Amino acid sequence: MASLTLRLAVLACVFICRTDVALTAQNVIQLQNNEYTDVLIAINRNIPEDQQIVDRLKEIFTEASEALYIATRSRAYIKQVKILIPNTWTRQPQYLPPGTATFDRANVRVDVQNPLYGDGPYVQQTGGCGVGGEYLHLTPRYVVDRPYGESNWGPYGKLVTHEWGHLRWGLFDEYGFDDPLGGSYPHFYVSTSMGIQPVRCSAYTAGSYQNPVTQSRCQVDPATGLPEADCRFIPNPNGNRATGSYMFMQFLPQVEEFCHGGQHLFSQGGQPNPLSSHNREAPNKQNALCNGQSAWDVMNKHQDFANGANPPREVVSTVPDFVLLQEKEPMMVLVLDTSGSMRVLEAQGDPSGGILFLMSDGQENELPDIATVTPQVLAKGIIIDTLAYKRSADPQIESLALLTGGKSYFYSGEQGDSTALNDAFTASVLSRDDRTGGEATIQLVSETKTLNTGENYYNELYIEKSEGRNAIFTFMWNGGVPPLIEIIAPNGTVIGQGDPSYHVMSDTIQVNVPGVAQPGKWSYNITIVDYYYQQVDILASCKGATPDSQPIKVTAQVSTISLNGSSLSESPALSIRASVTKGYLPVTGATVTAFIEKPPSEDVDELLLLDNGAGADVTKNDGVYSRHFLNFTAGGRYSVSVKVNNEQGEAASIVVTGTARRGHSAALSKDAEAFALDKNAVHSEPLDQFQRMAPGGVFELTDVPIGGLSRLDLGPPSRVNDLKVIRVSHDNLTVALSWTAVGDDLDQGGPAALTDLRFGRNFTELADDFEASSVVDDSQVLLGDLTSPSPPGTLETVVIRVPERGENVTFVFALRVCDTVGNCGQPSNIAAANLEYIPEPTTPPPTTPLSQPNKPNSNTLIIAVSVSCGVVAAVVAILAVLSVKHCCCKRKKRVSVTPVPDGIALESGQPPNQPLPKA
Missing domain, CATH: 2.60.40.10 (Immunoglobulins)
Structure with a gap:
């Protein structure tokens, strides 16, 4: 391990002095005896110091705890909340050490606006039905300005309960919404028993149909058989009796529970409560991704409530306990094969928040072992990143990283020109943004090449216009005469030996590009002049063009760290995900490729990840590229890395001008005008060529049957969820x-x-x-x-x-x-x-503006329609196929469409079976 230790020491000198650590394991919320504990809220370091934020967070989550307790029928409330104060704020004596709490691991983030949603709260969801979200995003204005927040999204406790459904239980919205990026869900549908209906849950939610854009009556579009695109269902805030659902319109005063399937939990006199019965016919995201299951159907399968866990319990108080933590600059220690070495950290002071980079190449054979030291590590708040060096490394080290909020890496030592070792170490010390929400360091290139005497190696990389500051090229070799290195800038300038920015150290050459590197194509030449072959490690990184820049950022992960080989045919669902963003906005159209190094011979699979909302991917064009992996070869560790570029020239960043109002996951606003999307506020801006790399972690295949893995079919096709x-x-x-x-x-x-x-x-x-x-x-x-x-x-x-x-x-x-x-x-x-006849629409007179109170007859929508000869066919190709033209002339008629009346009795817990009356 001596040469390996030297190699890591060189990497430490290259990176630790100028970067922080990157950790992505989400903080784990606990639920025991009806009490949620270890809920972590973190404030971004770029948010100006404001004690009101902390005070209001306490008020908000106190209200949320009570609302959650009511919504779950006394089965869960929030008992403990930790609030992580940034180290840019003044230190206070009541602030405790951070332990393993970091901004990027927080369950709730307080940060600047996501331009797509403004101050609208939202949960970042990348998993499927029943898979909890990544984090809940709140803005300082939403947190502090209570009149503003309540006027737009309703009571804070109810809003957080809505978002808790996304964050904890993997529920999805039960309303229609316009996604400017392509993942929209309709606002209306046609029921086989009730005609045209608004997308709502429950079907008892009363309201009216209006067009808030034209301020005119809604009309039916003959091409779709549904109300026009800008038509919206506006709930009646005072005349509703529907008590569900939190995933529909949480701001309605009567809403106090999640929709249910009628078979459990919620009852009145032993009968299902019809006013919160699930509307499985509505084509919303919850029904599409959860196969028609109600919110409570999904919740009852979650570990929180499955098999009767956490039954209803009366409690004296639902007020949480709040613990205030504060970030500190992290200490990092490299540890080789000794799990008791946290005392290295303790020598520097309080080890809480410190990071151990633990590397092991064998099984445990000395005390203290991992099982013995784990409770002590957790108690001291130490984060452990682990590197399994060779396949003989103890399998427990990945679990240790997971428990402490660290990351896991694997390097077999037999992979030739593999970059796994470099990537593991540099990923643990790069990207300050990932850990603290501060400025990111971008890893542009990581490669290893074995070259013979006199051999030349040439390669290219691209620096995008939003990056380039502190650009560094590093070349390391395994002893002997230094190779000849030349770096060529986009304008043709050559940086080589003798240049002031060209530095030769022990077995390392480093080139520090002065100022901000020119955007465009950079290249480098390596020529071996030693008498023997040399292995050369090549690393390149930079920061944003300015401290305020938002360069392209890539993070990657696997869905699990362990799979059972004996049950792959029943459950082979391992997925690989990569997030590509600029700030909080997605990068679409990029080429994202996962590389999976597999046992036993270290073959590498390439898997193209997609952002199309199908298969493993949940939401189209949200910047999260996903795919299932099925090509298992043997038991053991699999290492994943991801490379991203714009080689197809289709990558684009999303630009928002003005206010987009609605996106694919922000909480629905009670403001009527926010029901409509400003379609001109969002557009795509083509990106220049760029490249990124990111480690995706490690997973292990265990319990492989005797005789190895079957090469038979590993599963049926995925379910289609976007018909x-x-x-x-x-x-x-x-x-x-x-x-x-x-x-x-x-x-x-x-x-x-x-x-x-x-x-x-x-x-x-x-x-x-x-x-x-x-x-x-x-x-x-x-x-x-x-x-x-x-x-x-x-x-x-x-x-x-x-x-x-x-x-x-x-x-x-x-x-x-x-x-x-x-x-x-x-x-x-x-x-x-x-398939009813719908004539071409006419231009109707305007209706009462939405800013004014609804008139007494607002629950009735009058749709004025007329038709002319030669109605346009649905698809031009059909006319060619059928060789038929139709010319229909009918009298102008008026159609009156009314929402389902509030209060009609349900039969067997189903929505009212009443057709819409026609005038």
Whole structure:
């Protein structure tokens, strides 16, 4: 290990003096005896000191604890909250050491606005149904300005309870919303039993339909059979009796619980409470991603409440205990094979918040062992990053990192030109932004090359215009005569031996580019002049062009650190995710590739990650690129790294001008005008060429069956969750559908074998018995092909003919995708199509502005419509296929559409079965 120790020492000299550490393991909230503890709130170091923020956070989470206790029917409340004060604020005697608390691990962040959402609170969600979010984002204005916050989002306790559903239980919104990046969900749908309805939960939420953009009456669009794009459902704040749901409109005074499926928990006199019954027909994100399950259906499967855990309990007080912590500059110690070496940290003072970089290449054979020292490490608040050096390293070290909030890395020592060792160490000391929310250091290049005498190696890298300050190129070799190094700037300037910025140290050459490096293509030449071959490590990094710049940032992670090899065929769902952002805004269209080093021979798989909202990816164009990994080869450790660039030239940063108002996950505002999106406020700005790399962590495959892993099919195709009706034609009896193609195995492999598309006239029948529903056969398919699915990630489109049309004729569709050996994925979300005749709209007179009180008859929407000859067909291609043109002339008519009346009795806990009256 001597040469390895020297190598790490050189890396320490290169990086530690100018950077902090990067940690990404989320703080773990505990729930025992109905009490949530260890809830971590952190304030960003760039937020100006303001004691009101701390005081208001205490008030907000006191209110949230009470609301949460009521919403869970006495099953959970917040008992303990830790608030991490930045080290840029004045030290106070009541502030305790931080322990393992860091800004990037916090469950709740207080930070500057995300431009997409303004001051709107939101939870960053990257996992699927039932998978908790990354963090809750609050802004200083939202926290401090109570009149502003309540006027926009309602009571603070109820808002935090809504966001807790995202953060803790992996719930999704039950309302429609406009996402300027493409992940929108509709505001209206057509019910097979009730006609046109607003997307809401429960169906008893009363209100009216209005267009807040034109301030006119809503009209029905004949191309979709639904109200026009800007039409919104405006809830009646005073006339509602609906008590659910928190994931719909938490600000309504009557809302006090989450929607339920009617089979458990919430009852009145032994009967399900209809006023919070789940509306599974509404095409919202909760239903789409959770397969129609209610919020409580999902919550009851979470460890918090599964199998009757944490049953209702009466408590005297729900007021939390608040603990104030303060950041301090971290100390870092490199430890080789001795788990008792925290005393190295204690020699420098209080070890709380210190970091051990622990490297081990074998099994434990001396005391104290990991199990013995872990309680002491946790008590002292020490963070441990671990590097398993060689496959013989004890498997417990990854668990130690996870428990203390550290990161895990693996280097087999047999990977030739692998960069795993360098990446592990540098990732633990780079990127101050990741740990404290401060300024980031960007790792541009990390590579290792073995070169022979006289051999030349040339490569290129790109520096983007938002970065380039403190640019450093580092070259390390394994002894002998220094290689010749030349670095060429975009303007042709050559930096080489003799240049003032060219420094030669022991087995290391470092070039510090003065000022801000020019944006564009940089290159470097390496020539070996020694008599023997040399292994050269190449590292390049920089910071933002200015301290206030927001350069492109990449973080990566795997969904789990351990998989059971004996049950891969039942649950092979390991996913790899990479987040690519500029500040809090996503970078779309980048090329993101995961590299997975696999046992036993250290082969490397390349896996293209996608941001298309399908398969392992939850939300389209949110800057989180995801994919399942299935190509397991043997038991042991798998190491993951991610590289990001713009080699296809399609990468773009999102730019927000003005106020976007609504994005894909910000809490719904009670302000009526915020129900509409300013479509001109968001646009994409093309990016120049760039590259990034980031380690993605380590996972281990255990309990591999005798005889090794089977090479049989590892799973069915993923479930499609974005099936949509994109156009309907009453005249042609056609419906156009679209969805994102999945793979033969989840979202992997080549195209699947076939698409099994079903349809019917009854939502419940299709939802409850997919296989008994009618199959769309080849004779109905006018455009597209259900027997030859497209490659994973491709947008699929089909146009089909339906058997009938007319008033109150609604068809529902769902599909599943099957692979080459007959395994079929779960049925998709359900999409509905309205096949009634809808004439072309006219320009209606304006309605009362939304800023004024609703008139007494505001619960009735009058839609003025008229039609002319030659109604436009849904899809032009259909006319060619059918060779038919329709010309329909009908009298102008007026259609009166009313929301479901509040107070109609439910049957068996289902939404009211009442068609919309027509005038």
